[in-house]
Amino acid sequence: MxxxxxxxxxxxxxxxxxxxxxxxxxxxxxxxxxxxxxxxxxxxxxxxxxxxxTDRDEFVYHEMISHVPIMAHGEAKKVLIIGGGDGGVLREVLRHKDIQCTMVEIDASVVEMSKKYFPDHSAGAFENERCNLVIADGLKFVKETTERFDVIIVDSTDPIGPGEVLFTSEFYQDCQRCLSEKGILVTQNGVPFFQGDEITTTQERMSPHFKDMSFYVVAVPTYVGGFMTLAWASNDENARTQSVDVINERFVAAGFETNYYTPGVHVGAFSLPRYIEKLLK
The missing domain is CATH 2.30.140.10 (Spermidine synthase, tetramerisation domain)
Known part of the structure; x- marks a missing residue:
């Protein structure tokens, strides 16, 4: 029933x-x-x-949170995923054949449920030899690890409950410490039409730790309210503003197909609607 x-x-x-x-x-x-x-x-x-x-629209979010920073970096070899227990981000990251990925997920049961009920999300990625799955607190991991990563992707829940600690200034500072010289941090940042305070708060907390900090947008049907935003931070001030031609060259070289991400969408996603720009200080 x-x-x-x-x-x-x-x-x-x-x-x-x-x-x-x-x-x-x-x-x-x-x-x-x-x-x-x-x-x-x-x-x-x-x-x-x-x-x-959801099965129907998961590709939108997973492609954009994964391929935008990796394509922008251009030479990423080591990627860290915080959260992402459904395996969708991991799947997309590992489509880049030269990347080794560490994934830190706090709740093992989410991983197991996803493997059972959403097998197409991970599509075998958890068993890939280039994946190192760590069941641990992401906050503690970035504080203590001695590794350095070219891209860090924070695929967290909203800043309530267990996910709240992944929206703090301390966490962003620790992420910056874990990045390589031209490393890029990308984080899930809600739907600003409804959650405008999240984008303002993230900017205030993240920007002091990076030379370049901004947001880009993606339209996920089940994340209602128009565009959702993904926060972007890096000490490479040129990574965010590369041309369509440069991104297209890297995309062609990567040699795989996508369902949402394109080089044009990549570049255009950083052009924010005015109502989102007004939330920035």
């Missing part, structure tokens, strides 16, 4: 999914997790009442 499941992210607005079958529902050590079937979006995962991923 079907039931309607509401997303509870916003106090004054909700979206609902018709669940034709609830596949898994449990409160884990860290989060409330539910996975269900929807006739349009396929399988849907929600954590703490917030939509995390």
């Amino acid at each position: 079907s039931r309607w499941i509401s997303e509870t992210l916003y106090a004054d607005y909700q979206q609902r999914f018709k669940a034709t079958d609830v596949l898994f529902e449990e409160k884990t050590e860290h989060q409330d997790l539910i996975i269900f079937e929807n006739d349009f979006f396929g399988r849907v995962m929600m954590l703490d009442g917030v939509t995390q991923t």
